[in-house]
Amino acid sequence: MNRLIKLLLAGIFCASILFSSTSCSNMNNNDKQKRLFQKEIGGKKITLFSLENSNGIKVNLTNYGGKIVNIWLPDRNGNQADIILGFNTIDEYLKGSKSFGATVGRFANRIAKASFILDSLTYNLPVNNGPNCLHSGPDGFYSKIFDAKEIETPEGKAVELHYVSPDGENGFPGTLDFNVTFRLTDNNELVINYKATTDKPTVLNVTNHAYFNLKGEGKGEITGMEVVVNADSIAEVANNEMIPTGNYRNISGTPMDFKTPRLVSKDIDADYDQLKYGGGYDHAWILNKEAKGDLSFAASAYEPQSGRFMEVYTTEPSIQFFTGNSLNGSQIGKTGVAYTKRTGFCFETQHVPDSPNHPNFPSTVLRPGETYNSTTIYKFSVK
Numbered sequence: 001m002n003r004l005i006k007l008l009l010a011g012i013f014c015a016s017i018l019f020s021s022t023s024c025s026n027m028n029n030n031d032k033q034k035r036l037f038q039k040e041i042g043g044k045k046i047t048l049f050s051l052e053n054s055n056g057i058k059v060n061l062t063n064y065g066g067k068i069v070n071i072w073l074p075d076r077n078g079n080q081a082d083i084i085l086g087f088n089t090i091d092e093y094l095k096g097s098k099s100f101g102a103t104v105g106r107f108a109n110r111i112a113k114a115s116f117i118l119d120s121l122t123y124n125l126p127v128n129n130g131p132n133c134l135h136s137g138p139d140g141f142y143s144k145i146f147d148a149k150e151i152e153t154p155e156g157k158a159v160e161l162h163y164v165s166p167d168g169e170n171g172f173p174g175t176l177d178f179n180v181t182f183r184l185t186d187n188n189e190l191v192i193n194y195k196a197t198t199d200k201p202t203v204l205n206v207t208n209h210a211y212f213n214l215k216g217e218g219k220g221e222i223t224g225m226e227v228v229v230n231a232d233s234i235a236e237v238a239n240n241e242m243i244p245t246g247n248y249r250n251i252s253g254t255p256m257d258f259k260t261p262r263l264v265s266k267d268i269d270a271d272y273d274q275l276k277y278g279g280g281y282d283h284a285w286i287l288n289k290e291a292k293g294d295l296s297f298a299a300s301a302y303e304p305q306s307g308r309f310m311e312v313y314t315t316e317p318s319i320q321f322f323t324g325n326s327l328n329g330s331q332i333g334k335t336g337v338a339y340t341k342r343t344g345f346c347f348e349t350q351h352v353p354d355s356p357n358h359p360n361f362p363s364t365v366l367r368p369g370e371t372y373n374s375t376t377i378y379k380f381s382v383k
């Protein structure tokens with residue numbers, strides 16, 4: 001009898017709940033997906049968090065590596081698609097590429113020869129990209145299990161992730177107290193706030209490494225989209241190691257010039273040294289800003305088949321626009337499709353690669369008593 005009463009109450013509950021584009025079957029799917037992300041490693045629990053706004057946009061996150069797992073968006077006809085490359089279960093994330101959707105730190109992008117000098121002291125980092133260090137080595141933030149909680153903000157629900165990186169982790173000095181918060185607004189903005197303090201002088205450069213495909217995950221190449229980047233110059237690279245020379249190169253009138261909408265396919269294979277080195281676009285564009293640290297427009301992408309449109313705003317001085325040139329089919333994604341070359345793109349807001357070794361680049365040094373604050377907004381709409 002008690003079981004019958006429980007079933008009846010559950011039916012009444014399901015019949016009475018109203019969501020935007022949700023139902024009891026969706027609730028069950030959400031619960032099933034969350035179960036696929038529940039795991040405990042070394043006494044720390046991994047799970048899945050969901051954010052949803054009044055327009056039916058939904059974002060799923062995991063505290064394993066601070067990863068964006070899904071962003072569900074409608075197209076111009078209202079058809080939903082997940083635009084994030086990645087996997088269906090936590091076990092697949094643990095086995096697969098660590099960068100998909102991940103919070104990257106302590107230092108995003110490359111540091112030449114895996115070393116830098118700070119206050120006359122030399123620090124050596126893991127070597128994992130030729131002779132260089134990429135994304136802090138194989139055991140950066142993207143492989144850490146963050147403490148996590150849902151919080152309420154004046155703009156709605158958010159997910160806050162916290163990690164304490166010990167002094168010397170991956171070669172970086174200082175105990176770093178780090179937070180990243182994800183919030184989804186009713187203006188269709190995914191707002192990412194980074195905050196950190198340190199007890200010793202250190203360097204810090206954090207980003208998110210989500211691979212996007214505005215047609216939908218597993219739906220082919222991203223070269224048919226139109227991109228805008230608010231920049232007149234890039235950090236010039238020396239060769240296919242993609243380490244900056246230390247010079248900013250003016251790109252006006254070149255295949256790297258995205259100040260007005262440009263099809264990615266138009267020049268991605270052009271006979272231009274920077275594109276040859278990267279096998280496509282994989283460079284830091286130096287953003288045009290009124291003042292240092294302004295939250296301002298950085299880039300946009302428009303996918304004409306679906307009508308999906310994405311804008312990026314950031315306080316960071318540069319953005320790495322990466323067209324997935326290194327995707328080689330070895331990673332099988334959510335829909336069983338292999339992620340081959342140029343089937344996803346990244347808009348990584350960050351400081352310029354190898355900044356600790358170039359005093360003329362904006363500084364990435366964080367000292368005791370200072371607070372690192374950085375904000376990036378991904379805003380979504382349709383045309």
